[in-house]
Every structure is written in C-alpha cells, then in structure tokens.
Amino acid sequence: MTETPNAPDTPAAANFVRDVVTADLAAGTFQRVQTRFPPEPNGYLHIGHAKAVSVDFGIAEEFGGVCMLRFDDTNPITEETEYVDAIVDDIRWLGFEPAAVVYASDYFEQLYQWAEHLVEHGLAYVDDQDSETIRAQRGGYGKPGVESPFRSRSVAENLDLLRRMRAGEFPDSARVLRAKIDMQHENMQFRDPVMYRIRHEHHHRTGDDWCIYPTYDWAHGQSDAIEGVTHSLCSLEFDSHRPLYDWYLAHLPLPSDQPRQTEFARLELTHTITSKRKLLQLINDGIVEGWDDPRLPTLRALRRRGYPATAIRAFCDFIGVAKTNSRHQIELLEWFIRNELNRTALRRMAVLRPVRLRITNWPEGRVEQVELSNNPENPADGTRLAEFTGELYIEADDFMAEAPPKYYRLTPGAEVRLRGAYFVRCTGYETDADGNVTEVLCTYDPETQGGQAPDGRKVKATIHWVSTAHAVDIEARLYSRLFTAEVPGERTGDPFDDLYRDSRTVVAGKAEAALAEVTPGQVVQFERLGYFAADHDLPGVFHRTVGLKDEWANVQKRAR
RNA sequence: UGGGGUGUGGUGUAACAGGCAACACAGCAGAUUCUGGUUCUGUUAUUCAGGGUUCGAUUCCUUGCACCCCAACCA
Numbered sequence: 054m055t056e057t058p059n060a061p062d063t064p065a066a067a068n069f070v071r072d073v074v075t076a077d078l079a080a081g082t083f084q085r086v087q088t089r090f091p092p093e094p095n096g097y098l099h100i101g102h103a104k105a106v107s108v109d110f111g112i113a114e115e116f117g118g119v120c121m122l123r124f125d126d127t128n129p130i131t132e133e134t135e136y137v138d139a140i141v142d143d144i145r146w147l148g149f150e151p152a153a154v155v156y157a158s159d160y161f162e163q164l165y166q167w168a169e170h171l172v173e174h175g176l177a178y179v180d181d182q183d184s185e186t187i188r189a190q191r192g193g194y195g196k197p198g199v200e201s202p203f204r205s206r207s208v209a210e211n212l213d214l215l216r217r218m219r220a221g222e223f224p225d226s227a228r229v230l231r232a233k234i235d236m237q238h239e240n241m242q243f244r245d246p247v248m249y250r251i252r253h254e255h256h257h258r259t260g261d262d263w264c265i266y267p268t269y270d271w272a273h274g275q276s277d278a279i280e281g282v283t284h285s286l287c288s289l290e291f292d293s294h295r296p297l298y299d300w301y302l303a304h305l306p307l308p309s310d311q312p313r314q315t316e317f318a319r320l321e322l323t324h325t326i327t328s329k330r331k332l333l334q335l336i337n338d339g340i341v342e343g344w345d346d347p348r349l350p351t352l353r354a355l356r357r358r359g360y361p362a363t364a365i366r367a368f369c370d371f372i373g374v375a376k377t378n379s380r381h382q383i384e385l386l387e388w389f390i391r392n393e394l395n396r397t398a399l400r401r402m403a404v405l406r407p408v409r410l411r412i413t414n415w416p417e418g419r420v421e422q423v424e425l426s427n428n429p430e431n432p433a434d435g436t437r438l439a440e441f442t443g444e445l446y447i448e449a450d451d452f453m454a455e456a457p458p459k460y461y462r463l464t465p466g467a468e469v470r471l472r473g474a475y476f477v478r479c480t481g482y483e484t485d486a487d488g489n490v491t492e493v494l495c496t497y498d499p500e501t502q503g504g505q506a507p508d509g510r511k512v513k514a515t516i517h518w519v520s521t522a523h524a525v526d527i528e529a530r531l532y533s534r535l536f537t538a539e540v541p542g543e544r545t546g547d548p549f550d551d552l553y554r555d556s557r558t559v560v561a562g563k564a565e566a567a568l569a570e571v572t573p574g575q576v577v578q579f580e581r582l583g584y585f586a587a588d589h590d591l592p593g594v595f596h597r598t599v600g601l602k603d604e605w606a607n608v609q610k611r612a613r
Numbered sequence: 614u615g616g617g618g619u620g621u622g623g624u625g626u627a628a629c630a631g632g633c634a635a636c637a638c639a640g641c642a643g644a645u646u647c648u649g650g651u652u653c654u655g656u657u658a659u660u661c662a663g664g665g666u667u668c669g670a671u672u673c674c675u676u677g678c679a680c681c682c683c684a685a686c687c688a
Contacts, residue, residue, distance in 0.1 A: 606649090
C-alpha cells in the first residue's frame, strides 16, 4: 500500500484497478506487474495527468512492478521535443522516476514488420481512397458500412503497395493501410480501421526515416506488448477501442503475454478546464500569461503557484479510481494543499493592504526586538526576531471606524493584540479629504510586553503588523478562480462565457525583514492571510498559493 | 439511430459471494487557541425509478430512465 504523507487518517480505499491486478496475479494470468504512462508530447501535463501518473506509477509500485514513461509520438505534425523535456521534468517533480523513458517511435520498424505480417495473412490491405470517402463508407451508428473497392486486393499487391508507401513513392494521404476486419461490425472501431497514413513530415526522433506513421490504435497495444506491459491503464473513452486492442494483439506473434487494457475515469475539477485547445486559447487570447501562469491547472503553473507535489500526490491517492465520470470539487484539492503547507510552511508577517498605525504613547525612536515562532505547528522550526516600533503598518481590514457586530478587530475603544508584541487600544483615527482612513491611533499597554496581560485580561483578536521603518516591499499576486462556474461552459457550451477576467489582483505590500531571505519557490504562510510562493525568477514577487480558511468572511456572508 | 460504459448524501469515494450504508471534503453547532488558521467534539444529509425473488436487496433478476463514450488518415 502506498504511504501517503498527509492523507486523512483513513485506510486506503479499495479500487477496481487494484482488484483487477490482484485477481490477475491470483489467477496466474500474469506473474508480475508492469504499467506505463503514455503521454503524447504535444502539450504540457496538467492536474488531470497527475492522477493518471499516480495511478500508473502507483499500481506498479504497489505490486512491486515497474512503470515506464512512453511517449506516444506517432503523429509528427503536432509533437515536439520541448514537450518531451517538460513532461519528464514534471513527472520527476511529482516524485516519480520512470523505470525507463521510451518512445512509440522506437518500435516503428517492428510495427512495420507486423503490418506486413497482417498483410501476408490477408488481414490488412492498402486503400487508395481519400479520407472523406473512407469516412462516408464507414456508415454510422446503426447503419452498416460499405466495403472499399480496394478491399480484395491480392496479398502480393498489398505488400508491394505497402512497401512503396514506406519507400515514399506516394504523396501525403494518397493511400492508407487498413486492417481488414468487418465493415458491418456494430463497434465502429472494427470497420477496417486505418493503421498507417502517409505523412512526409520530419519526426522529432526518427527524423526523415519514415513517411508513413502508425495510428494510435495500431501502435499502442503493440508497444505495450513489446515492452512487456501487463496492465495498460487508460481513460474511459478508450473503452470501445479495447476489442480492437485485443484483436491486433491476438493476430500477432507476440514476444510476451497479451497485455490487458483497463479503463478508468479521468480527473476533472470544478472551476477548471483541462482541454489542451482551450488552455492554449487562454494563452493566445492573453487571458493568462503563459503555460506557467499560476491560474492554470498545468503542473508547471501549480508548481509556480506553490502547490507542493506531495500534496498533489496525496490528493490523487485519496480520490481513488473509478469508472464513473465525475468532477471533484477544487476545494478538496485546496484542503490537501493547506493541510501540507500548514505543517511545512514558515510563518511570516506581511501586510497586503497597508494602513498606518501610530502608537501615541510609544517612546520616541524606540525599537524593540520581538521573538516570533516560525511555525507553531512545528516548534523545531524555531523562532525569529522582528523589529517593533511605534509606527506600524496593519491590514486595512483590521480596522473599521464603525464596526458591525462580531467584528473583533480594531475599532475606536477596542483592544487587540499585536502578534507577539503588545496589547493596543484604539483611541481614534485620521482620514483624508475623501474620508479614507490614513492613520489609526492607538495607545499600548507596556505591561503586556510579549502579548500577555499580567492581569489576565483577554483580547478577542490578534492582528499582524510590520514596522514601517523596517518593512521590505513585496508584490503579491492574488488569484481567484479563472472560471466562475463549477462546470465551465455548462450553460452555453462555451467555457469562455464563464471566464472571470479579473482573476488576478496585484498588490504592493509591506513585509517583515525576514521575508527578504526566502529562496525562490519557497512557500511561506503570511499570517492570517494565506500561503504565498516566492516566484522563481522575480525577487519580491509572491503568488498566493491558497488563502487560509476565513471564518470572518463567512460571518459577513451569513449576515447578508 | 446500433454498440459500449456509468448511476450511492451538496461533492467525491467505499461497503455488498444478500444482514445496522461508511470515510473525506463542504455545511451547521460548540470547545480550544497569541493566526476568525490549526486542533477537538457534536451534527445535518445518501443507494436513479418501477416490478420481482427473499425473513431481509445498494448488492440478485427484470423493465424503464438519465448521463458519458464511439461514425479523425487525433490520441
């Protein structure tokens, strides 16, 4: 059983994939377990892939087997090396190490030999028709297809044509190789599927060696078999391809046992889209800034935003595997992120919407060092010192001239604790010509040094602060959901109709001096605000990973 | 329209060779707290519908219904 570092304290849920593997092992169908993660290198990995990666690698690990990373690079038009590198990088970041990194294109020669094998056995033929004609002849749901006039060519002619296709004698799309199965079959996949198409294209790995390229169906199962994969796990939409997967394998002289394909549901999240095309459109339309824009669900974006890989994995392990099409609430993912970060992130004080606070009875020019815990959840993280003076910044939200019921923070007459320092009581405030609060006035109680009152009196709230003279400037980028609807596009069919175009807010904040020492990528908790990740490249820029749960916001919402 | 898949609280996932429907998130109520965070306690709420078999059905049978996938030379 895979150990999940911060999963809730519950036994690992059963899932049907595990059951399938266990049964196969018990029945002796397989003596070992091998899986693979087979991305097409035509885009970046996203959160949905993280689940697939977790399942593929997780099942192998759990049964003491191996999992390889195989690039499904059968279509040279869309695939690029850039994506290959990024995918390998993302998988390692998640914490998985492929037993090997291989490519479907490694098997092009074997695939071709097997194609000749099928031709020789009268199970494949060369069709000279164009794609429109072939599609029309395929028929429809409930309507049988029509056989191609080229279907009954002799083996010799087919072989000759196939070899000439490979040799480059024909232009793109002039001919295809098709499996000869059954044009009346109720499963559309069996109506003489295309195995090879002609594409005079440069391939990212094989260069110009080939001008015919295998289709997914012709390449996938065979690649599995060549590698010795036992359990080929894929998503639900390949369910209707499984009979074809098995058919190809059954008609070939395999080097190993026939692998078993098992389908499971993809991971979908509320308020999130994962379609590569739509993601690209967000970038092209300038709605987000690139593939690593923290609002995107790509692994690169989540990484930049500060999502810990361990938390993503714990989430993936926890949600389980099923065949039901479903959509998880993004709140659950965020719970896992907070759960991890609460244990690991150092606490710092930062004020994102600063208002000045002046302590009117503070001795002129006095500076005190205040000791603060780096993480109350983990005392081993120690403490740090912060400068405290009579001129501070506090959060604008932490003062209200006229406070509603249940508001525990500063308001004229009220007393609060400044974290780790003193109790202060609000005596008044100043405004500009427009009535905006420019400065909050307080007196402090010298007896409450360290944040405790000797007379035992309590305050309702503790607020964070930064000394104006010692503050460092930071830029915080606050993100909200890119899509307002739980299911983007559910109403109109177009996810972009649910786009929240103001999903990023950039604010200039003030932070305690210790924040100048964060390392790129480090995630800290800004106390009472949320978790923030230091940008990898831009000094002083922080991305809000996720906010803290905010009971006060709930109280206000309920009041309305 | 033919074939395939799937239906369990608000969400997601378990259980079930027929025996008190559970876990997590979310919600609600309270306790603790130098973060309105964390933690803790309590609590609301579930088997797609009809029929059948049975002492007993989420589970077995049956008839419906709903949703998803398949008619690329994409994967």
